[in-house]
Amino acid sequence: MTVDISEKIFKEVYDINDLLNIMSLLREPGGCPWDREQTHKSIRKNFLEETYEVLEAIDTENMSLLKEELGDVLLQVVFHSEIARGEQNFSFSDVVTDICKKLIVRHPHVFKDVQVSNTEEVLKNWEDIKKQTKGQSSHTETLKDVPKVLPALMRSQKVQKRAAKAGYDFNTVYGVLDKLDEEMDELKQAIEADDFIGYEQELGDLLFTAVNACRFLDVDSEEALTKSTDKFINRFSLVEQMANSRGVILPNEDLALLDSLWEEAKLLEEKDS
Numbered sequence: 001m002t003v004d005i006s007e008k009i010f011k012e013v014y015d016i017n018d019l020l021n022i023m024s025l026l027r028e029p030g031g032c033p034w035d036r037e038q039t040h041k042s043i044r045k046n047f048l049e050e051t052y053e054v055l056e057a058i059d060t061e062n063m064s065l066l067k068e069e070l071g072d073v074l075l076q077v078v079f080h081s082e083i084a085r086g087e088q089n090f091s092f093s094d095v096v097t098d099i100c101k102k103l104i105v106r107h108p109h110v111f112k113d114v115q116v117s118n119t120e121e122v123l124k125n126w127e128d129i130k131k132q133t134k135g136q137s138s139h140t141e142t143l144k145d146v147p148k149v150l151p152a153l154m155r156s157q158k159v160q161k162r163a164a165k166a167g168y169d170f171n172t173v174y175g176v177l178d179k180l181d182e183e184m185d186e187l188k189q190a191i192e193a194d195d196f197i198g199y200e201q202e203l204g205d206l207l208f209t210a211v212n213a214c215r216f217l218d219v220d221s222e223e224a225l226t227k228s229t230d231k232f233i234n235r236f237s238l239v240e241q242m243a244n245s246r247g248v249i250l251p252n253e254d255l256a257l258l259d260s261l262w263e264e265a266k267l268l269e270e271k272d273s
Contacts, residue, residue, distance in 0.1 A: 009021075009022070009025075019074070019075070019078055020078060020082075020092055023035075023075075023078050023079060023082045024082060027082055027083075027086060035079075038079070038083065039083065040080060040083055040084075043076070043079060043080070046076060047073075047076045047080075050069065050072040050073045050075075050076055051073060053069045053072065054066065054069040054070060054072075054073055056069075057069045077092075077095065078092060081094075081095055102133075105129060105133065106125075106126050106129050106130065108125065108129070109122065109125065127165070139162070139163070139165070139166035142162045142165075143159050143162050143163060146158045146159050146162070151222060152207075153207075153211055153221040153222050153225060154221070154222050156207075156208050156211045156212075156221075157211050157214060157215050157220070157221050157222075160208075160211065160212050160215050161215055164215075169216075170212075170216065173213065173216045173217060176209065176212050176213045176216050177213065179209050179212070180206070180209050180210065180213065183202060183205045183206040183209050184206060186202045186205070187199055187202035187203060187205075187206055189202075190202045234269070235262065235265050235266065235269060238265040238268065238269070239258070239261045239262055239265045242261050242264065242265065243258075243261060248261075
């Protein structure tokens with residue numbers, strides 16, 4: 001059996017209904033064998049990869065790429081919806097209906113008579129309504145509601161932010177820094193005791209506290225670490241170039257020499273910035 005494809009499938013401009021129709025055709029008997037075999041779990045990582053590619057397009061301010069990658073993310077939404085429809089769980093229309101209802105409910109200052117004077121009040125109302133609609137009666141439930149599959153830095157920062165709303169927070173950033181020192185001391189003690197479980201735990205506590213410092217200073221921990229990683233790569237590249245130009249072969253056990261090249265590269269970066 002082959003899929004019945006009319007000439008109407010070939011257009012210059014398409015809309016969401018065309019995308020839904022194409023996805024349905026791909027999943028029908030006689031459509032694409034690969035598309036028909038996929039499940040929610042089999043294409044799970046595709047959604048994550050496509051989302052990160054959207055972020056890359058945003059970071060590089062590449063609007064052409066952003067348009068393409070947003071299409072790939074939309075395809076993932078449609079793909080999962082079509083799989084669910086085939087299993088008689090829900091449809092794309094149900095997905096759209098749910099998000100429209102959510103937007104209306106969580107914007108009472110637009111669609112009802114609730115008055116707000118600034119963004120802070122909007123966000124507070126959003127969180128309060130979110131707790132009500134999810135039936136959350138305790139602050140602990142809001143912490144547990146943060147998905148475990150999020151990147152660890154992002155998850156810990158969201159958990160800390162919600163805990164802070166319950167009043168569990170330091171008074172100043174210096175309290176966080178004191179906690180960092182405390183965690184560092186405990187890590188050193190675990191290392192000196194050759195306690196693997198201990199220093200794994202203390203490293204986690206140290207990272208968690210560092211993320212707390214990011215939150216307190218309104219810095220995104222994921223972005224901060226990404227920038228530091230990029231900075232390391234760029235500086236390492238410069239060090240390697242200098243080493244090659246001076247006949248120094250990497251890897252090299254002369255740590256004093258490598259440290260000297262690193263500091264030289266750092267000075268060159270500061271000069272160019």
